[in-house]
Amino acid sequence: xxxxxKVLIAEEAIRRRVGELGRRISEDYARAESVHLVGxxxxxxxxxxxxxxxxxxxxxxxxxxxxxYESAVAPKGPVRLITDLRTDIAGRHVLVVEDIVDxxxxxxxLMSLLALRGPASLKCCALLGKPASRKTxxxxxxxxxxxxxVWVVGYGLDDAERFRALPYIGVRSRQPAD
Ligand code: IMP
Ligand code: MG
Numbered sequence: 615x616x617x618x619x620k621v622l623i624a625e626e627a628i629r630r631r632v633g634e635l636g637r638r639i640s641e642d643y644a645r646a647e648s649v650h651l652v653g654x655x656x657x658x659x660x661x662x663x664x665x666x667x668x669x670x671x672x673x674x675x676x677x678x679x680x681x682x683y684e685s686a687v688a689p690k691g692p693v694r695l696i697t698d699l700r701t702d703i704a705g706r707h708v709l710v711v712e713d714i715v716d717x718x719x720x721x722x723x724l725m726s727l728l729a730l731r732g733p734a735s736l737k738c739c740a741l742l743g744k745p746a747s748r749k750t751x752x753x754x755x756x757x758x759x760x761x762x763x764v765w766v767v768g769y770g771l772d773d774a775e776r777f778r779a780l781p782y783i784g785v786r787s788r789q790p791a792d
Pocket of ligand 2 (some may be wrong): 654655656657712713714
């Protein structure tokens, strides 16, 4: 059995911060009346579920999937869209929900792709950001936590599909035998 990841952000701290983000987003979109949440699969599924329930304004949900790197050690290729949205976003207030912004390439790719589809507004919300490894100047409208440049898992995030269901954000300490 691999060792349990060390806690970086505890469950309670995540809960509080997601609640704050939900309140801010609800205020900011109060005049828009509804927000269309676009989750980036797979890492954002738990964050999106909690964020959606912390909103006090009506929201709708859709998902898309992109291919990015799969683990802490795999080389990173170009970002590709794997699964597209099911619904048209023209005229809607779209909020992209991401688990983590590392280099920013995934988010930059998605924001420019979705902007071409004529949304009424387009913003993004990420639970985590690693400012030290940013390679694009993509803007994050709502950010949960800034973290150091370490590989994190849990609360939806994985290391080669492991640890997604951990209730906290942990740091993966790699053992040679893993
Ligand atoms: P970016 O394009 O470099 O910003 O990478 C974004 C994507 O890489 C995220 O949506 C995650 O799926 C994945 N990623 C980056 N850092 C981590 C991490 O520390 N743990 C798990 N996934 C990560
Ligand atoms: Mg992701």
